[in-house]
Amino acid sequence: MAQQFCTFYLNNTHFGIPIHQVQEIVRHQTPTRIPLAESNVCGLINLRGQIIAVINLKRRLGIHTEIIEQRSDSVQYNVVICVSDEVVSLQVDQLDDILELGDDDFEPSPATLQGTLRQFLQGAYKMANGFLLVLDPAKVLETKP
Amino acid sequence: MSTAIDDEDIQAFLVESYDNLDRIERDILVLEETPADRDVLTRLYRSLHTIKGNCGFLPFPKLESIAHAGESLLGKLRDESVEITPEITSALLQVADEVRQLLRGIEATGKETGTDYSTLIRTLESVHNNSSTQSSNSLVHHKLDSSESSEATASTIRVNVALLDRVMTLVEELVLARNQVVSFSDVLDNSSFAKVCQRLNIITNDLQEEIMRTRLQPMGTIFQKFPRVVRDLAIVHHKQVQIHIEGAETELDRSLIEHIKDPLTHLIRNCVDHGIESTDVRAAQGKPAKGRLSIRAFHEQGKVNLEISDDGNGINPEQLKQRAQQLGMLSSPQAEALSDREAFDLMFLPGFSTAEHVTHLSGRGVGMDVVRSNLELVNGTIDVRSQVNVGTTFRIKIPLTLAIVSALLISSGNQRFAIAYTNIQELVRLEGQQTSQIExxxxxxxxxxxxxxxxxxxxxxVLQLTDEVATSEVVYIVVIQVDEYQFGVVVDAIDDVQEIVVKPLGKQLKELAVYTGATILGDGQIALILDAVGLAHQSSVIAQFQKRLSANTPEIATDELDQQSILLVEGPQRSRMGIPMLAAVRLETFLPSNIEQVGNQSLVKYRDRILPLIDLHQVFGSSMPEREELSVVVVALSASCSVGLIVDRVLDIVEDSLSFKGGATRPGISFCASIQDQVTEILDIDAIVEMVNPHLLRQVG
Structure with a gap:
């Protein structure tokens, strides 16, 4: 069965999220800072009257590098996802296409991936020019107890 | 039976059936009180009949058969003046319970659960088999059908709560858009546009108000469960309890009603369980055999007030104090100093329970502390009044709605925050010279x-917005009250007072206790709403000042007591002396001309009483210096008796564990401690008073 994915880039790595969990995409808006919040939560934005948390996805996934971090203009879009009634916005560098991919190309997460990233993945799709890593939104939104 | 029954049908069936069931339970209890009331029987019959009738359209044969058995019993009772016995009401209540259980099963699985109900059905049959005429059932059916149709045309409809919430959000957005349009109108200065804006303004306000009202629900929705709870509980405890409910029509926000349901139930259980005495005890005291439990709801000062009172044995404040001492929460002088009101407050402390035995109904680890914290979640307060052998009254106050609160907007570190007005005592502005009053x-x-x-x-x-305190010309202090403790929050600026719409922060930020939520301001920007309690904890103000009451367990109590706040003063011969902050009530300055000498005592008029003064120079035997004004530390000896210690200078307040102790150097000193690397003599207040004015201590007892 083919599935559709909303895809984007983080640090030049290609990521995707199942499209039925993506509520919408909004352009970058400066979030209101939340003092004392964890560093991977950048703040709050006002999405048509709803206040939602913005997550620095790179930090959450543990793939941020300090050098790229400083170029904050690299953040272009917010991918707003909705997982079991929780609406959260994920900051991404660059948006890519919506891709429809068949099960044939699907593989479980490559064992060679670093540990932190691996726990957030559903798996990967083989693409013509490399891999598309598929995130599990529920895992991404999991908060440590 | 069609296969096209979808979830929505079942959902609608469940909602309606739960409603009917609630009515049934209520009516059964009314019936028990007034067995002769035929109207109640008819109503009961009709409600059960509706459930049965609805089952006919859905694949729930068991439910149908139970409802049918109950219905035939009711039919009998109705048509043949059979006396209604406790067995009959119990059987009917059992029907209600089984129906509820089946409904729960259906709600969870979509199917009927597999329990066998033939015994219950047989019981129902045997209850009414004593008189065995089969009569006029068809006639009853006929009558019912006509009355049911009139119910269907009632002027209310069911609306999905999620839809209401969405409408609410949209209205909030409309309010923001309105604000922006209105600000344009100020700039444009066009009179016809201004007129339109004014209309828009009025309509939006009205709309907002009406939408808010749709979220209100009468308190009756939770009150209706209580007669049953009380009845069951009374039977278990062999007590007789009469419940009175007043003000069931008082309205409250839907989300709040959910929040106060459990605390209320707990209080009611508490009243029946511990409050109302057993019948023979009551008889011995000359009280009516039936205990009275009353629940009253009413609006007052924009808040919903709830009173739960019983005419039971009341609460003895002395027992509470004793219990607190047994648990190591209080030392005996502290207990002495507590007023009755403060003693009642003890019962809301975590880990405090006066019940000798934990019963299976109340006291299942859910204490009064949970009641209070649940109420605090919705900005509610609770207090207790009680008189031994007369009764106890719990009074709860809750705001009408949680969604909109009055808040003060402040800024700090270039960011705006809101603080709910309910926590704020006052605002203080210090300018120029005054800023030096902050020590x-x-x-x-x-x-x-x-x-x-x-x-x-x-x-x-506290929020780590900056690393250092900027020295500014003007200092703003927001004085906040949490429980009995006050503290001041220093902010950069105080902006405005606004009605704000509180929005939750979501799971990602749930561990941040400093905020209760966030709100969208008129310009579309977001401001975080500060939580007074969370803020106090974050800054550890509470830890220092709540020592006396926050103790959870004895161990924690001693730990916390070890870490003491000490008021450092300069005494005779420039010696450093310490007074435990727990004892020091206030700092005052008096002019020497205000001091009066009576006998060998120095007295000063202080507030509404005469305060005896003790000069430390007199205590430690040095000549008294000439002073322009007297610094006095007011120390409480008991709740009603204070004494003022004249010191040379107030130096500082420190937190210290007092671990470096030395023995007493001279009379009037309890021990020496090294505080800030300097030897400090800690005063023994009682001994000092004993030395100079022993008469005073005798007054205290």
């Missing part, structure tokens, strides 16, 4: 607000 003391900055020591919290430091 930047060792770790605890303190401001003397009308001679009370007000610990200060710098918001920008």
């Amino acid at each position: 930047t003391l060792y770790n605890v900055p303190v401001y003397r607000l009308r001679e009370t020591l007000l610990p200060l919290v710098y918001l920008n430091l």
